[in-house]
Amino acid sequence: MTTRDQLVSTIESYSKREDLTTEIETLFIPIAEARLGRDLKSAENEKQLEVVVTVAAPIPYPDDYGQIRAIDVARTGGAFTLRAIDLHTINNFNTVDTTDQGGGPRVYTAADSAFIIRPQQTGTFTLFYWSRPSLTTGSAENAVLDRWLELYLYASLVELHRWELNPDAAAMATQVYQEEIQRINRDAARALGDKPAMRLM
Numbered sequence: 001m002t003t004r005d006q007l008v009s010t011i012e013s014y015s016k017r018e019d020l021t022t023e024i025e026t027l028f029i030p031i032a033e034a035r036l037g038r039d040l041k042s043a044e045n046e047k048q049l050e051v052v053v054t055v056a057a058p059i060p061y062p063d064d065y066g067q068i069r070a071i072d073v074a075r076t077g078g079a080f081t082l083r084a085i086d087l088h089t090i091n092n093f094n095t096v097d098t099t100d101q102g103g104g105p106r107v108y109t110a111a112d113s114a115f116i117i118r119p120q121q122t123g124t125f126t127l128f129y130w131s132r133p134s135l136t137t138g139s140a141e142n143a144v145l146d147r148w149l150e151l152y153l154y155a156s157l158v159e160l161h162r163w164e165l166n167p168d169a170a171a172m173a174t175q176v177y178q179e180e181i182q183r184i185n186r187d188a189a190r191a192l193g194d195k196p197a198m199r200l201m
Contacts, residue, residue, distance in 0.1 A: 001141040001145070001146040002141065002145050002146050002149055003135075003138065003139050003140060003141055004025070004029070004135035004137065004138050004139070004140045004141075004145075005138040005139065007029070007135070007145060007149070007152055007153070007156075008021060008024050008025060008029075008138075010149070010153055011024050011028070011029075011153060011156050011157065011160065012024065014153065014157060015157060015160050015161070017160065017164075020160065023160075023163065024156065024160065025138075027159070027163070028156045028159040028160045028163070029135060029152070029156050031156075031159045032152060032155035032156040032158070032159060033132055033133050033134055033135070033155075034132060035155050035158075036066070036132065036133055036144065036151060036152070036155055037064075037065070037066030037067070037130070037131065037132025037133070038066060038067065039181050039185075040066070040130060040133075040144065040148075040151065040181060040184065040185070041067065041069075041130050041184075041185045041188055041189070042130075042144070042147075042148070042184050042185070042188045043188060044142075044143040044144045044146075044147045044148065045066065045130050045131045045132075045133055045143070045144050046069070046128070046129075046130055046131070047062075047064070047128075047129055047130075047131045048126055048127065048128050048129075049062055049126070049127045049129070050124065050125070050126050050127075051124075051125045051126075051127060052123075052124050052125075053121060053122045053123060053124075053125060054122060055122070056120075056121035056122050057121060058111075058112075058114035058115055058116045058117070058121070059114055059115040059117070059125060059127070060113060060114045061110075061113050061114065061115075062127065062129065062131070064131040064132050064133075064134065065129055065131065065132065066129065066130045066131050066132040067129060067130045068084075068110060068115075068127070068128075068129050069128040069129055069130060070082075070128045071108050071115060071117075071125055071126070071127055071128070072125065072126040072128070073104060073105045073117075073123045073124065073125050073126075074123065074124040074125075074126075075104055079126065080104070080105075080106075082105055082106060082107055082108045082117065083106065083107045083108075084107070084108060084109065085107045085108070085109055086109060087109050087111050087116075089107075089109075090107060090108075090109040090116055090118055093107060093118045093119065104120055104123060105117045105118070105119070105120050105121070105123055105125075106118065106119065115127075133145065133152075148180070148184060150176075150180055151177065151180055151181065151184070154173050154174075154176045154177035154180065155177050157169075157170075157173035157177075158170055158173045158174050158177060161173055
């Protein structure tokens with residue numbers, strides 16, 4: 001697999017800036033990872049996390065959270081997928097469930113780095129989400145970098161060229177990055193039947 005050190009060398013080669021190793025490692029790659037967490041929806045950064053809530057409270061975002069795909073709650077007879085609604089609607093949501101859903105959780109929204117669930121905040125929930133990739137050491141690897149080196153490369157080059165105040169190079173890197181993201185997300189979406197959900201801004 002490709003490591004962060006190899007990525008750094010590739011960025012230096014493409015940018016012709018071997019004098020920026022520290023900035024690439026500590027600034028440009030981490031900002032690129034935040035961008036990937038917001039934009040990328042591929043199998044390589046998709047995760048699921050089970051959360052058991054026994055005391056009613058919002059569920060905090062996972063540490064590597066990028067975007068939500070879905071939230072399920074365990075129910076007798078199988079999992080039930082919650083419906084995403086906006087903050088205004090959930091604030092006015094009737095906390096007494098009068099439908100035939102058994103009084104359990106039915107809807108959610110994202111606010112203040114947490115998921116608010118109604119009408120009942122307790123239960124066993126499974127978060128399906130796209131994560132923010134991370135490379136913390138020179139030898140670090142991850143599935144996104146291994147499969148989509150070009151995404152890491154161009155996302156990092158966008159930040160490097162902005163730092164350089166080089167708008168033409170930044171615009172070119174941004175265009176390539178966006179084209180790659182659109183292609184990867186489109187191909188990945190063919191295997192999914194989900195509607196768009198909320199994202200971390």
